Amino acid sequence: MDQKRRLELNRLLEQCSISISKYELINQALTHPTFVFEHPKDKLIHNQRLEFLGDAVLDVVVAQYLYHNYPDKPEGQLTKIRAAVVCEASLACVASKINLGDYLLLGRGEEMTGGRTRPSVLADALEALIAAIYLNTDIEQTFLFTERFLGEEISAAANSDDYGDFKTILQERIQKTLTENVRYEMLEEYGPDHNKSFIVAVTVSGKLLAKGKGKSKKEAEQNAAKKALEEMD
Numbered sequence: 001m002d003q004k005r006r007l008e009l010n011r012l013l014e015q016c017s018i019s020i021s022k023y024e025l026i027n028q029a030l031t032h033p034t035f036v037f038e039h040p041k042d043k044l045i046h047n048q049r050l051e052f053l054g055d056a057v058l059d060v061v062v063a064q065y066l067y068h069n070y071p072d073k074p075e076g077q078l079t080k081i082r083a084a085v086v087c088e089a090s091l092a093c094v095a096s097k098i099n100l101g102d103y104l105l106l107g108r109g110e111e112m113t114g115g116r117t118r119p120s121v122l123a124d125a126l127e128a129l130i131a132a133i134y135l136n137t138d139i140e141q142t143f144l145f146t147e148r149f150l151g152e153e154i155s156a157a158a159n160s161d162d163y164g165d166f167k168t169i170l171q172e173r174i175q176k177t178l179t180e181n182v183r184y185e186m187l188e189e190y191g192p193d194h195n196k197s198f199i200v201a202v203t204v205s206g207k208l209l210a211k212g213k214g215k216s217k218k219e220a221e222q223n224a225a226k227k228a229l230e231e232m233d
Helices: 003-015 024-029 033-038 048-069 075-085 088-097 108-112 119-136 139-158 166-174 217-232
Strands: 183-190 197-204 207-214
Touching (some): 024 048, 024 119, 033 108, 048 075, 048 119, 075 139, 075 217, 088 119, 088 139, 088 217, 119 139, 166 217, 197 217, 207 217
Antiparallel strands (some): 183 197, 197 207
């Protein structure tokens, strides 16, 4: 890793109030698979394995935060709040706030098609970054990072009547003017068994409203419904 890249990563870490002496995992967290494919001689490792770990770590730290800060909420509500916080849209929003896209290593095609601002790319990179922080420090530092940068999203989800249930909101809005039900169709399923991704389309009367991606079918449906609501607004 050259000095310029090290300075870039140090700037990101300072912005996030993280002190780490080893930059290799941080660089890996921000390395998209397309970059590795286009630069085989560099022998870099892409961020998908870190993303897998970060997804699990994020579930734990958000659950811990909710457990301690919302003692009156039952398990079912806590589960819905956590799902709203760790969804692609929420994570991409947080990644944008810390300008994570500026630090990504992307392949030429991904760069040209808007990869630096693509929600799925940003959300994956944030999860990978959380894993890198966890491996380089400890769970306490990871908790502090999550609290600092996802605290606003957690509070918003916890104080929302629907807990991020965009499917219900969309259905209710559609039925104010139409009698048809909202339908969700699986378009694509890809990735290894331990790290699958799903793309779902939401339609009404055969008309496409939006598409959504997620780590599960339910998350993809929620993201599709959220995008449909954004389009309607």
